[in-house]
Amino acid sequence: MGAIQWSNRSSPILHALSAFASLAPHELDLIAEQVLFTRFDAPLTELHAAGDSANQRILLSGWACRQRMLPDGRRQIINLIVPGDIIGPRQRPAIPAASATVALTDVETSDASNLLAAAEQQDYPGLRKALHAAAALEEFFSREQIVRLGRQTAHERMVHLMLELRLRLAAAGLGSADSFPMPLTQEVIADVLGVSAVHANRTLQQVRREGLLELRRGRVRILQPELMESIANWTLTTTGTNTPQPVSDWQG
Amino acid sequence: MGAIQWSNRSSPILHALSAFASLAPHELDLIAEQVLFTRFDAPLTELHAAGDSANQRILLSGWACRQRMLPDGRRQIINLIVPGDIIGPRQRPAIPAASATVALTDVETSDASNLLAAAEQQDYPGLRKALHAAAALEEFFSREQIVRLGRQTAHERMVHLMLELRLRLAAAGLGSADSFPMPLTQEVIADVLGVSAVHANRTLQQVRREGLLELRRGRVRILQPELMESIANWTLTTTGTNTPQPVSDWQG
DNA sequence: CGCAGGATTGATGTGGTTCAAGGGCGGTGG
DNA sequence: CCACCGCCCTTGAACCACATCAATCCTGCG
Known part of the structure; x- marks a missing residue:
């Protein structure tokens, strides 16, 4: 294993990603590093504003959601976000989101730019595969949500x-x-x-x-x-x- | 421009993609080539079966939709597919879809594997950017659909x-x-x-x-x-x- | 103890479903 | 050229899943 000790704070990412692909030691290190610079936020904190097309983070603990408010107060939660999930746009150039990501409980997040950028490199094939699979799963549940709401x-x-x-x-x-x-x-x-x-x-x-x-x-x-x-x-x-x-x- | 003449059959792709990024001549050629091997299908034809995790095509003309049937006959259309849109999974490894893609009118499609594979290469930056933007737009409307249905x-x-x-x-x-x-x-x-x-x-x-x-x-x-x-x-x-x-x- | 946010319950209203029956129109065959 | 057929659109009437309004209860907590 790598030089960095596993903390149970990185375990959600570890679980979520290693379910899809086997990860090499240097990939595991990168994941472990995620816990080095984390931020804590209270419920109702906006983790990713509507209109923002950057600012990618990963949720380490707590729950959040992507939601859309209508002017008259109606709210639709697009999807729930649990530990291991990515917050913010996945692909660039991104269309400014009409939806905001908001903390539902106390949450701990860390910047995920490194992780996502690394996955684009040739020397992180496992990470790449795992993140793509995670994105595919998210898309799957997005469609399930549509069926749920529609029919x-x-x-x-x-x-x-x-x-x-x-x-x-x-x-x-x-x-x-x-x-x-x-x-x-x-x-x-x-x-x-x-x-x-x-x-x-x-x-x-x-x-x-x-x-x-x-x-x-x-x-x-x-x-x-x-x-x-x-x-x-x-x-x-x-x-x-x-x-x-x-x-x-x-x-x- | 390239050796291949533009036909109005490739114009939907051209429009859809060139709106997001300027494309180099060799990228335009690749798009034009899409019309060389096309397939025609009648309404109700299943263009992409549920459970299929491969088979990427692009719609050249006509309308289609991705839909999910419930056992009791209820149907939810996840999204409509119009010319220029991709049919099939965007990322690999893909989760076998629970939804099928079905022609709603007479449609003309062509295999999009080349196009999508080329976008992963370093020498097709415009194509890459355009396809990512198209995917982002699709994701945007997917969320709009959720808000629509939910609230x-x-x-x-x-x-x-x-x-x-x-x-x-x-x-x-x-x-x-x-x-x-x-x-x-x-x-x-x-x-x-x-x-x-x-x-x-x-x-x-x-x-x-x-x-x-x-x-x-x-x-x-x-x-x-x-x-x-x-x-x-x-x-x-x-x-x-x-x-x-x-x-x-x-x-x- | 008292407060606040969430859970629960009842009463009433309504957007949307379901069932059922026409109506329009293009296509096809005699 | 008309008669018929199938598909889609339209309309009416009854019904229901869910919304809305308004209390009340519960529970953790300062």
């Missing part, structure tokens, strides 16, 4: 979101197949799912009443994963890396 | 979609600031906007009654762009780099 009921959306978080947090080493931390308020969940906070509450209650999951003391416990996957039309297997799923022929 | 009313969604198509088709050289072709059925529009076909119909009628736009003989005419942008909370200026240019200017 699923509140009940299906809630179940689907919990499955997404289960997978992503497990990939970051922050949860297992059984359970994961859940620091989000119901209002935040509502703004992810595109429903009102009141309805998110009732939906969550129903999901719990049905025995699909448990939510206690800031932790979600998945009780019936297979049933949940069936309800939400889940298409990714959590076992293995990227195993594809049979998708029904749409023409029937 | 906007059917009326707002409809107006917003028409503004999106106005911009994208103008960028491909297929329309102006005033009008663009509209070959989509109301059912397709409904599946983009996440509403029922009946409601899409009523919403479209209202938008027309309000004098925001005209829809006749397969063509949309934008009548009150500023008002529409205000209604839909539009955040992109059409003036600037994305302004369409007539093909003739480019053929010089």
Whole structure:
């Protein structure tokens, strides 16, 4: 291994990236260095402003989200950001974002320019592959979010979101197949799912009443994963890396 | 210019890409070559199957969409694909898509592997920049779609979609600031906007009654762009780099 | 103890869905 | 040249998932 000792603060990145590609020692070093210059921010802090087309960071701990506010106060959360995820534009030249990235809890971030720049070099093939795969996964869930919002009921959306978080947090080493931390308020969940906070509450209650999951003391416990996957039309297997799923022929 | 004559079949790509970066002669040649080996497909043809993680093509003419079918028949269209757009995964390794790409009209496509591979080389900087910018624009509209579906009313969604198509088709050289072709059925529009076909119909009628736009003989005419942008909370200026240019200017 | 933010619950309103039945129109065949 | 057919658009009526408004409850915390 490299000269720098692993701290558990870099472990989310390590988990998230090493799931996609095996990393060489000098690549691991680069990741470990991320914890050397970190910044702490409180909830509601804007980590990446709308209109900003630079400023790439990586989330080390805590939760954030990319969100879009409408003038009349409506908010849509584009996606949740958990440890290991990149904050800011991925590709250049970037279009100035209409959405801002905001901390949802206390967060720790570090500048990711080095990491992302290194991945463009020829001598960091593993890093390159891992970051591309992470971007592909993000794009995948972005499409899932579209399907969720466009064609699923509140009940299906809630179940689907919990499955997404289960997978992503497990990939970051922050949860297992059984359970994961859940620091989000119901209002935040509502703004992810595109429903009102009141309805998110009732939906969550129903999901719990049905025995699909448990939510206690800031932790979600998945009780019936297979049933949940069936309800939400889940298409990714959590076992293995990227195993594809049979998708029904749409023409029937 | 290069040895290959421009045909108007390659012009959508030319428009779409040259809007983002100035291209060198050898890059223009590569684009022109795209029309040499094309394929024609009828509506409903699956251009890119769900689960496929390869097979990159570019759309030369006609319309397509990436869609996800749910087992009970619900369909969500993730995004519309117009001439100049890439079909298939952008980055490798790609996660097998849960969504399929399907032709909505008669379409002409060509293999884009060469184009995309060339953009990774050092000697195609303009192409690289242009394709990255195109990907960034696609990602931008992907987020707009999330906001649309999550927090906007059917009326707002409809107006917003028409503004999106106005911009994208103008960028491909297929329309102006005033009008663009509209070959989509109301059912397709409904599946983009996440509403029922009946409601899409009523919403479209209202938008027309309000004098925001005209829809006749397969063509949309934008009548009150500023008002529409205000209604839909539009955040992109059409003036600037994305302004369409007539093909003739480019053929010089 | 009292406060504040989040969770919960009830009552009522509405945007949108669903079902069902026409209407227009281009294409095709007799 | 007309009759018919299929696809799409349009319209009406009933229904429902979810929004909105307004309390109230709970819990951690200073």
